[in-house]
Amino acid sequence: MADYQTHTHDVLIVGAGGAGLRAAIEASAAGVSVGLVCKSLLGKAHTVMAEGGIAAALANVDDRDNWKVHFADTMRGGQYVNHGRMAELHAKEAPDRVRELETWGAVFDRTKDGGILQRNFGGHRYPRLAHVGDRTGLEMIRTLQDHGVHQGIDVHMEVTVLTLLTDGGRVVGAFGYDRERGRFRLFKAKAIVLATGGVGRAFKITSNSWEYTGDGQSLAYHAGAELKDMEFVQFHPTGMVWPPSVQGILVTEGVRGEGGVLRNKDGARFMFGDIPDNYKSQTADNEEEGWRYCQGDKNARRPPELLTRDHVARCIMREVRGGRGSPHGGVFLDISWIKEKLPNAPEHIRRKLPSMYHQFKQLADIDITREPMEVGPTTHYIMGGVSVDPDSQMSSVPGLFAAGEVAAGLHGANRLGGNSLSDLVVFGKRAGEFAAKFAKDHGSGTVNTAQVEAAARESLAPFERGAGAENPFTVQHDLQEMMQDLVGIVRREDEMVRALEGLKKLSARAATTGVPGNREYNPGWHTALDLQNLLTVSEAITLSAIERKESRGAQFRDDFPDKSAEFGKVNIVVKKAADGSMQVRRVPVAPLSDELKKVIEEQK
Amino acid sequence: MSTATFRIWRGENGNGGFKDHTVEVSEGMVVLDAVHKIQATQATDLACRWNCKAGKCGSCSAEINGSPRLMCMTRLNQIPLDQPVTIEPMRTFPHRKDLVTDVSWNFDVKKKIARFKPRKADAADGTFKMGQADIDRVQEFRKCIECYLCQDVCHVLRDHGKHEEFIGPRFFVYNAALEMHPADTGDRLGALKTDHGIGYCNITKCCTNVCPEEIRITDNAIIPLKERVVDEFYDPLGWLLKKLRPGATKG
Numbered sequence: 001m002a003d004y005q006t007h008t009h010d011v012l013i014v015g016a017g018g019a020g021l022r023a024a025i026e027a028s029a030a031g032v033s034v035g036l037v038c039k040s041l042l043g044k045a046h047t048v049m050a051e052g053g054i055a056a057a058l059a060n061v062d063d064r065d066n067w068k069v070h071f072a073d074t075m076r077g078g079q080y081v082n083h084g085r086m087a088e089l090h091a092k093e094a095p096d097r098v099r100e101l102e103t104w105g106a107v108f109d110r111t112k113d114g115g116i117l118q119r120n121f122g123g124h125r126y127p128r129l130a131h132v133g134d135r136t137g138l139e140m141i142r143t144l145q146d147h148g149v150h151q152g153i154d155v156h157m158e159v160t161v162l163t164l165l166t167d168g169g170r171v172v173g174a175f176g177y178d179r180e181r182g183r184f185r186l187f188k189a190k191a192i193v194l195a196t197g198g199v200g201r202a203f204k205i206t207s208n209s210w211e212y213t214g215d216g217q218s219l220a221y222h223a224g225a226e227l228k229d230m231e232f233v234q235f236h237p238t239g240m241v242w243p244p245s246v247q248g249i250l251v252t253e254g255v256r257g258e259g260g261v262l263r264n265k266d267g268a269r270f271m272f273g274d275i276p277d278n279y280k281s282q283t284a285d286n287e288e289e290g291w292r293y294c295q296g297d298k299n300a301r302r303p304p305e306l307l308t309r310d311h312v313a314r315c316i317m318r319e320v321r322g323g324r325g326s327p328h329g330g331v332f333l334d335i336s337w338i339k340e341k342l343p344n345a346p347e348h349i350r351r352k353l354p355s356m357y358h359q360f361k362q363l364a365d366i367d368i369t370r371e372p373m374e375v376g377p378t379t380h381y382i383m384g385g386v387s388v389d390p391d392s393q394m395s396s397v398p399g400l401f402a403a404g405e406v407a408a409g410l411h412g413a414n415r416l417g418g419n420s421l422s423d424l425v426v427f428g429k430r431a432g433e434f435a436a437k438f439a440k441d442h443g444s445g446t447v448n449t450a451q452v453e454a455a456a457r458e459s460l461a462p463f464e465r466g467a468g469a470e471n472p473f474t475v476q477h478d479l480q481e482m483m484q485d486l487v488g489i490v491r492r493e494d495e496m497v498r499a500l501e502g503l504k505k506l507s508a509r510a511a512t513t514g515v516p517g518n519r520e521y522n523p524g525w526h527t528a529l530d531l532q533n534l535l536t537v538s539e540a541i542t543l544s545a546i547e548r549k550e551s552r553g554a555q556f557r558d559d560f561p562d563k564s565a566e567f568g569k570v571n572i573v574v575k576k577a578a579d580g581s582m583q584v585r586r587v588p589v590a591p592l593s594d595e596l597k598k599v600i601e602e603q604k
Numbered sequence: 605m606s607t608a609t610f611r612i613w614r615g616e617n618g619n620g621g622f623k624d625h626t627v628e629v630s631e632g633m634v635v636l637d638a639v640h641k642i643q644a645t646q647a648t649d650l651a652c653r654w655n656c657k658a659g660k661c662g663s664c665s666a667e668i669n670g671s672p673r674l675m676c677m678t679r680l681n682q683i684p685l686d687q688p689v690t691i692e693p694m695r696t697f698p699h700r701k702d703l704v705t706d707v708s709w710n711f712d713v714k715k716k717i718a719r720f721k722p723r724k725a726d727a728a729d730g731t732f733k734m735g736q737a738d739i740d741r742v743q744e745f746r747k748c749i750e751c752y753l754c755q756d757v758c759h760v761l762r763d764h765g766k767h768e769e770f771i772g773p774r775f776f777v778y779n780a781a782l783e784m785h786p787a788d789t790g791d792r793l794g795a796l797k798t799d800h801g802i803g804y805c806n807i808t809k810c811c812t813n814v815c816p817e818e819i820r821i822t823d824n825a826i827i828p829l830k831e832r833v834v835d836e837f838y839d840p841l842g843w844l845l846k847k848l849r850p851g852a853t854k855g
Contacts, residue, residue, distance in 0.1 A: 040655055040663065044662070044663050046656075048660055048661045048749075096729070100730060102730065102787075103725065104720065105719075105788075107743055109736065110736040114732075115731065116731075138746075138749065146714070146719065147720070149711075150715070157708075157711075180701075209654070242632070243630075243631050244630065245632045245637045246632060250658075355659075362659070362677055362679070472648065473644035516648065518649075520616055521701040521704050522648075522651070523643055523652075
């Protein structure tokens, strides 16, 4: 018998970034008991890294903005495979969620008349991102954390969930371990909200920390839930490329929102050379107009640097592959040039982009007020994830909810910058609300002790194999290299088929990993256990990417470089079959209501 | 490629000692890269906390060559590599394993501080009107990434162990952010004077010196709070004024 501590909550939230915290606050406010589990310390989740801002049609800076424009922008950015109802709820509810943050103590940057200031961002027609310099995520997570700790939520820090427990198809709890001591923990719950974020650690070059190993997607999948849109992995166009140790660290889109421009080694603003047809009417065709846009001229159109992330990332790749890149395999991102336009440019840059200034100065010896940065694409975000009901956020497994990056639907084939932070609070709140309701309407299920015993036994196997066995860090590294090379920004069927074979071999190696030492705070052991999740999501990404035989949004297929009308009507879904294999199928994109169709037409 | 030796404190619950690990180092590396390299190739059970690797989350605090710093923001070209680089866990908190300490005391302290208590919003939809100039200072404090390096270096905690009577620089900054928030109506001065022990701080500015976010903890947070406490509790003229006109001195 495994030795474990048992905790009982009405609602268990897994993950304590923006979505998890917001869900916990909402569920707690509904009067149910709430447990919140997170892999790191509270307040360290990846939300803290979000820089640019939170998108909400507050219309504080441009009064032409409203939910319809935001909705249409989100759908256009997602290339119309988004779930329209989610995009509608998101656009309508984001402003209230932002204002609510201020009633809980957040302090956004201000307009001249004292309102919440909003900035330009890629794919957003009007200045829409409420922000705090370039540390908006920190402001948001701290606000939710400081508010949440007074709401009677039981926080279990540095705890990893190994498996979800089910009873007759319904979720009844979770089993995991605390990282500090390695002791097992059993959480009994009537409803569970997954808010575990993304899968960035499946790739070599990433802006994500160690935590983002696809835990929620994998837990849900193995519990029987459907995963949707897993092929849509966002490669953020601007990550640091030099020095090697900082490769992948994010450079906020806010740099371009404030007037930063992309140039190749010949000094050309290459983005002007490739503006997609559906954005032509909204995009500046000369440098002067682009600059006026960044300065708030309402009659100017946005510069092509602020096109959607998928497109900008591909344009950068093309420059690099064509031999027109920067010395270290990226392109130049220059904000210092605005000194030609503004008298106090260096001070302005330091005020608007303080953490970028700091980051480049300290990590790369670059003063961004004086010289350009070198940037290139970095794995940033997954649009796909657990398929959920748009209103309640419940998955196909009763009692299992998902919110934030781990859930699918809102962003379609490509997420607009700023739509993530708003996603977290809009759907975090909804997930918390509906999970609480589910918990009130349903009794406790029965925990199957055999399931617990099996998970416990399996998790301890790396100790039995010991120090001489396969090193889990090496397997993780090899997985990251392979996914980056074969299922990265540019994809081909033959390469992805090779990746599937590679995943089989890596899976076999993962089963032979061993670790020395004991269960006390043992990163080798933790990494060995995280491998299972990485392998599951890597397979889901690869199978889905093979199935979508077209290029759309974040998915670029070298062998199918064009968009196909046929694939524009479907989402790719994976589910665990009875024999344990991963089944892929196409499902029709959720139909739009007549009202939403009309909105899209009006906003074209 | 050259190599460097890292003398890392290894052990559990305070029992242990330094162990040398030598790894190859390359251009641009930070201390955390070296620790990761050691972890991946020599000691998979080497415990350390980290997340963002960009100075934004405050997880990888340690004492490098005796100075409290973030491992992710300490470049190897800023420290001498001709001798071993020592890396130790923060000393002010109970030790757990290798570079990991038990920082839960900080979370407990924060819970005891009176939360944000907003005035009525300026519009029915919850809008607050606030001038940028009125929130600049609050935003400085809210840059805090809760790395707890200021707590680590503070002698009231580190040398005198006043964890029960003194909340430390991090939470004076937190108090200051609330007290100076234009929309806040809470009053934390009484607690600062008594339970939270602001009087113990003798403004040696050690906290300010180690803050990776360059928050001017002593000058901008602690001293103004001390002044407010003095005004509230020790100013005879103010005391008289309050008797005559209640509420006149607040703010």
